[in-house]
Amino acid sequence: MIPLSEPFLGGNEWAYLKQCLDTNWVSSAGSFVEAFERIVATYSGAGHAVAVNSGTSALHLALLLARVQANELVLLPNLTFVATANAVRYVGAQPVLIDVRPDDWQMDLDLVEEFLDKSCELQEGSCMHLPSGKRVAALLPVHVLGGMADMDRLLAIAQRWQLPLIEDAAEAVGSRWKDQHxxxxxxxxxxxxxxxxxxxxxxxxxxxxxxxDLARRARHLASQAKVPGSPYYHDCTGYNYRLPNLLAALGVAQMEQLDSLLRKRQQLATTYREQLPGVQFQKTHPFCRPNHWLTTIYTHRKEAILQFLQARHIQARSLWTPIKQLPMYQECLYISRENHSQHLFEHCLSLPSSASLTESDQLRVIEAIKAALLRFSA
Ligand SMILES: Cc1ncc(COP(=O)(O)O)c(C=O)c1O
Known part of the structure; x- marks a missing residue:
């Protein structure tokens, strides 16, 4: 089977893991955690990086740190992995789902502005949604498939409406807006x-x-809110979200290879585009340098091509079922004109994009897609 996106463990992973095992530092303390945080902070230029045990826990902490409260509203795209919406629910808040754009598949900022302009008002520094009387507490854009939402415009919207901007960059390690990670x-x-x-x-x-201060509070919440040096005194409800040293060791080894892994994904994306002329791919904003996490096509023959590829042991994948369609989110407010999320869900297909994909295997994928297109467009 040619996988969709598999790990590439071609560097110091074994050596660093062995170091953890040899020194007995396998759990949530140890030098690799700090090293991983430092390397990510430096690489991204973030200032501070706090390692946690999943992207979902990072989202949960971000919403807590942004002081999003129960029954408040958070704006996020309707087309994303479910973790984005789930994290909003973890703090008791309510997702307001925004449709995505038909070209770059990112949250539609025209709809965000329309929602804010038409139904919200700034009252004493709070953005109030007038029909529900609830406070809009945060903007939560997702950088879908490693492309990026228009960050200049989002920052302007966040500033105008005095909203914290939380970026779900789970899929966007290595992607940049201008030169910012x-x-x-x-x-x-x-x-x-x-x-x-x-x-x-x-x-x-x-x-x-x-x-x-946010980074300090994130570390505190992620480690059960234990007051350092205290006899198990915890000053608020915390979480067990720390990343074990063993996993941080893998992270350091992986970060050392990140630039070459990004080059490889870029190469794959270029080859797909060159070899499949006439096929429609995800567009990117001119200011965005995407990481090409999953090269994804738009096709009217999605299901047929998916099955055709599967029969040839090639793994391809649909985008996520739109959040609005999931049973626990059907009651959410959905801001949309043409429901592009649904349309893209029905028509998009992510192609094998692993850094380990060989030239000959990529050629096999390309030939299979060409054959499928020929067969199913007839
Ligand atoms: C957009 C998005 N948000 C959040 C997550 C959650 O990350 P994790 O699986 O590390 O919890 C993922 C992917 O897994 C994702 O694709």
Whole structure:
């Protein structure tokens, strides 16, 4: 089977893991945790990076740190992995789902502005949604498939409406807006290192921020809110979200290879585009340098091509079922004109994009897609 996106463990992973085992530092303390945080903070230019055990826990912490409260509203795209919406629910808040754009598949900022302009008002520094009487507490854009939402415009909207901007950059490790790394432009940013991402720690995430106090509070919340040096005194409800040293060791080894892994994904994306003329791919904003996490096509023959590829042992994948369609989110407010999220869900297909994909295997994928297109467009 040619996988969609598999880990590439071609560097110092064994050596660093062995170091953890040899020294007995396998759990949530140890030098690799700090080293991983430092390397990610430096690479991204974030200022501060707090290692956690998943991208989802990074999102949960970000919403807590942004002081999003129960029954408040958080704006996020309707087309994303479910973790984005789940994290909003973890703090008791309500997602307001925004449709995505038909070209770059990112949250539609025209709809965000229309929602804010038409139904919200700034009252004593709070953005109030007038029909529900609820406070809009944060903007939570997602950098879908490693492309990026228009950050200049989002920052302007966040400033005008005095809203914290939390970037779900789980899929965007290595993506940049102009020269700034995804997840470092807003108030807080969240990365994921789960198994199918550009780099992986098996499971893990990172919270990025500029503000030292936010980083300190994130570390505190992630370690059960234990007051340091105290006899198990905890000053609020905390979480067990720390990243074990073993996984941080993998993270350091993976970060050392990140630039070459990004080059490889870029190369794959270029080859797909060159070899499949006439096929429609995800567009990117001219200011965005994407990480090409998953090269994804738009096609009217999605299901047929998916099955055709599967029969040839090639793994391809649909985008996520839109959040609005999931049973626990059907009651959410959905801001949309043409429901592009649904349309893209029905028509988009992510192609094998692993850094380990060989030239000949990529050629096999390309030939299979060409054959499928020929067969099913007839
Ligand atoms: C957009 C998005 N947000 C959040 C997550 C959650 O990250 P994790 O799986 O590390 O919890 C993922 C991916 O897994 C994701 O794709």
């Amino acid at each position: 995804a997840g470092t432009l807003g108030t807080l940013g969240c990365l994921s290192f789960n198994g199918n991402k550009i780099i992986t720690t098996g499971g893990g995430g990172m919270l990025l921020c500029r503000d030292e």
